[in-house]
Amino acid sequence: MKTCFILLFSTFFYVSFSTAQGLSFQRDSSEIFFSSVKQDQSASFDGLTTYLNTHVLYPELARKNGKEGEVSVWAVIGEDGQVKSVELASGMGFGCDEAVMEMILKMPQWKPSLRNGKNVSQKVLIRVQFRLQ
Numbered sequence: 001m002k003t004c005f006i007l008l009f010s011t012f013f014y015v016s017f018s019t020a021q022g023l024s025f026q027r028d029s030s031e032i033f034f035s036s037v038k039q040d041q042s043a044s045f046d047g048l049t050t051y052l053n054t055h056v057l058y059p060e061l062a063r064k065n066g067k068e069g070e071v072s073v074w075a076v077i078g079e080d081g082q083v084k085s086v087e088l089a090s091g092m093g094f095g096c097d098e099a100v101m102e103m104i105l106k107m108p109q110w111k112p113s114l115r116n117g118k119n120v121s122q123k124v125l126i127r128v129q130f131r132l133q
Contacts, residue, residue, distance in 0.1 A: 039114065042122065044110065045107070045110045051107070052103070052126075055103050056103045059096055060095075061094045062092075062095055066132060067096070068131050069092035069130055070090070070130070071088075073125070073126050074124070075104050075126055076122070077113065078112065078121050079112055081111060081112040086101045088101065089125060
C-alpha cells in the first residue's frame, strides 16, 4: 500500500493593493509584473505550512491514478485579513485543484497587508505540491 505525502510550499508575491477601482494586476503568459508601490508589511499567516499540511487532503481520485504535481492559486487577502477570493493559477486536475481552493477559502484570518500604516488588500500566490511516496 502506497503512503501518501503532501509537500506544501507557499510563495507570497506582492501584486496589487486596494484602490478605489478595486484590485488589479497584470501578467502575460509567463511573467508576473509587480507594482512598484512598496508594502510596509505583506499579508501573512503564522504557521502556514503546518496549516496546509494538516488541512489539505490528497484526493482519492488522484491517489488511485498515481497523479502528482503542483496546484497554484491566487488568493486575495482582504483588509480585514479574510480570504476574499481564490483563483486557480495552474492546476493538475483529479480533484486536487478543488481541494486546494476549498481549503484556502476556509482558512482562518490572516494578518493583512499594511501600506502607509493602513490595512490594504493583497493578492498572494500559494503553491501546493502533491507527491505520492
